[in-house]
Amino acid sequence: MGIAIAVGVQVMAGRLLGLGVGPGDPELLTLKALRLLKAAPVIAFPCLGDSPSFARAIVSDYLSGDQREIAINVPLGGHGGTDAAYTSAAAEIATALDGGDDVAVLCEGDAFLYGSFMYLWSRLSDRYGCEIVPGVSSLLAGPARLARPLAAGNDIVTILPAPLDDAVLAARLADADSAVIMKLGRHLPRIHRLLARLGLEGRSHYIERATLPNEICQPLNALGPAPAPYFSMIVVGRREDAPR
Amino acid sequence: MGIAIAVGVQVMAGRLLGLGVGPGDPELLTLKALRLLKAAPVIAFPCLGDSPSFARAIVSDYLSGDQREIAINVPLGGHGGTDAAYTSAAAEIATALDGGDDVAVLCEGDAFLYGSFMYLWSRLSDRYGCEIVPGVSSLLAGPARLARPLAAGNDIVTILPAPLDDAVLAARLADADSAVIMKLGRHLPRIHRLLARLGLEGRSHYIERATLPNEICQPLNALGPAPAPYFSMIVVGRREDAPR
Missing domain, CATH: 3.40.1010.10 (Tetrapyrrole methylase, N-terminal domain)
Structure with missing residues (x-):
């Protein structure tokens, strides 16, 4: 054998x-x-x-x-x-x-x-x-480009995907110290209306294509009612009276 | 003149x-x-x-x-x-x-x-x-080192500073898809008890000095009741049944 x-x-x-x-x-x-x-x-x-x-x-x-x-x-x-x-x-x-x-x-x-x-x-x-x-998320690049701090002290930060229902978003935004709404795309006009209704438009800034040459940054209340690219977000900034 | x-x-x-x-x-x-x-x-x-x-x-x-x-x-x-x-x-x-x-x-x-x-x-x-x-925050380095995704699909992520009161933390954790509790330090034993009481201990992982040679990563339920360094955090991970 x-x-x-x-x-x-x-x-x-x-x-x-x-x-x-x-x-x-x-x-x-x-x-x-x-x-x-x-x-x-x-x-x-x-x-x-x-x-x-x-x-x-x-x-x-x-x-x-x-x-x-x-x-x-x-x-x-x-x-x-x-x-x-x-x-x-x-x-x-x-x-x-x-x-x-x-x-x-x-x-x-x-x-x-x-x-x-x-x-x-x-x-x-x-x-x-x-x-x-790990990498630099637009979650952090957005506030950097907007020159608006995202969180200080004991702020709670809430990260919200835009496709969620208005009722869910409204509940979370009601008690948010600061919030970032991601994945805007076609949801932007609806989210814009929601933030206006909640009295949060004045604290909100819009940014698309953060850190790219064709980046757009502006206060939300200066933005027209157009849809946005997927890579765009809204930062609902800290209350002016928030503790430091 | x-x-x-x-x-x-x-x-x-x-x-x-x-x-x-x-x-x-x-x-x-x-x-x-x-x-x-x-x-x-x-x-x-x-x-x-x-x-x-x-x-x-x-x-x-x-x-x-x-x-x-x-x-x-x-x-x-x-x-x-x-x-x-x-x-x-x-x-x-x-x-x-x-x-x-x-x-x-x-x-x-x-x-x-x-x-x-x-x-x-x-x-x-x-x-x-x-x-x-913008830089790589430990918010993102922690989940990377734990090899646990922080958010997928339409998950809401809540970032919570440990010094907040138990009642505030409990309310935010109750409906969190995933959460990151930062700035633990001397608050760790209290936060650990809170997460156990809320039934979230099994979904929680502890990490200190993320990405450094002396990094410590472990499931929260394997952790003793000691305080932690300031640069430590707990990641309350996504529910196993969370939609993808």
């Missing part, structure tokens, strides 16, 4: 890296995100609909051209299609990780604050080593 | 820069904060009591040694002394700005989210050009 000998090379799996790339200005990447981005043989990034990837655009000057790129094509609207897109992207990323390559997933702002990275992370983090590099 | 001629050199005032230097890991500085830090002839940073400055320690490897340093000596406790400390520091910074030098104020985390920079900003921003560079 012969002896069967299995000959093989054990490949150590790569790591899944969630890199926060900041709100838009490429200089708002952290040193750590830049280092890991440059070292990763594979990068992945979301593309909404047929638009070019915003996350990839932020870091484009830092890419050597030698990295393999995985575009995660997220359809606009339609939750079923979204799930399928992340499942398909997770499978493609898993293949790269199994081959021993680290995969850097580019995340607008911060990976764990409303980041789509979570949908990959929930599919892959039980099987692969992961590292999350 | 002679003509009096005034000869003088008009000096353009320097700019006040509020640089978020991140939660502790020096690699979590942004490229922009690093560039402005290196170019500033004067840096300023808070020192609590007699302790060395944490903000300065974060960036110490990036300092040339040629910069003038202004230490803002903030007394522990005692609001009157604190006000006087910022007033005195603001005057010293104003002198540097008047001389044409930019002054980079180092801010742990982000300058406008509970940053002491605000106390300088409120004293100087009406007279000098300012720029705020």
